[in-house]
Amino acid sequence: MSPLPPSTAALLLADARLPSGGHAHSAGVEPALMAGTDPDDLAALLRGRASTITLVEAGTAVAARHVRVSGGDLDAVEAAWAARTPSRAQRDAARLLARGYLRVGTELLPGDVAIARWRERRMPPPRPCVLGVIGAGLGMQPRELARLVVYEDMQAAAAAILKLEPRDPLSLVSLVVELCAEVDHELDVVAAITDPSDIPARSAPQSEAWAEAHARSNRRLFRA
Template identity: 75%
Template structure:
């Protein structure tokens, strides 16, 4: 299948992709259910972009490199898990991975890692799957880092429209602002080759909200 890396990035960032992303709010619903004011959502997204999202981007980039050199993918997954202390967030990332593994099977039908992961319980996190897909499609590391950031922030913005309806263009502007503000961090993220260099950044309040949210029976989103 001849698919350019640019087209691949657009495909994987498309909210219409059947990956299950529509069931995740990137932390927005847990925050609102725990009392965050709607006016504070821009700060939440900026905080997420500078912490959780960079961990995800670094994990994807590290996975891409390790896959290209036929290294130990389990080491990347372990590094990611050590930087994701919330069991609820780890579970959500693995749930998202199932959809991306299905997509990866279509894009890279002969990839052995994707084939193995599809039969594994639990699957690896979304970031690892994206890294393997990026390696298989020759996607540059910087493009992959941008993809992870954009997809995460866009998922949060889409959730806001369901939870706190407003002019969609306001959310478009916010996504642009957040992605632009984090752009200077991405060239360094794109240079990661060793899993130990994945950023160790956390958002304890968001992790606590995610844990509480996982126990709720009145929610629209998984996380």
């Protein structure tokens, strides 16, 4: 068990400098721009993502945390996430990002059996499952974990925008704060999830189609 207080652990996991591979993920921004989305519409794009894909990820992390604490079946959480993530490109990206978080989890929780088992798998679990297990091991509360997932996703998008469509960084900070605040009222429901079947099932078909097209491109900067 890590000696880090839960609040410090949350700050660590939300830090973009954490060597988790998040820098390779644009949270759907690059696929949207490559598909012709007007840069002026990126705020609306992320607003839609925050209330769909991001809440699925947050619910998955909370479910994984509960299952880890209660001794349930983590494979059931992974299956529920996969059923709610129809895009193979998005699933592949989430599993790729998970490799970095598994490395972090090994350092923070060297005795965690689930993390050790996952590192031996050819195909790792998705990022939110790993975050849920790390959150459980570090003693994070469900709502804190859900808020972390939302913030991390929006922050990844903002960081990508700076590389793809440079603009005033402060305006993007304001956008992240705004988007996180807009979905905060939904986090009580997300934080109460104990059964994988209760993970939100909110799809974003256009983003999924863009992700599939993006995965076939050889001119991309980000994985997804």
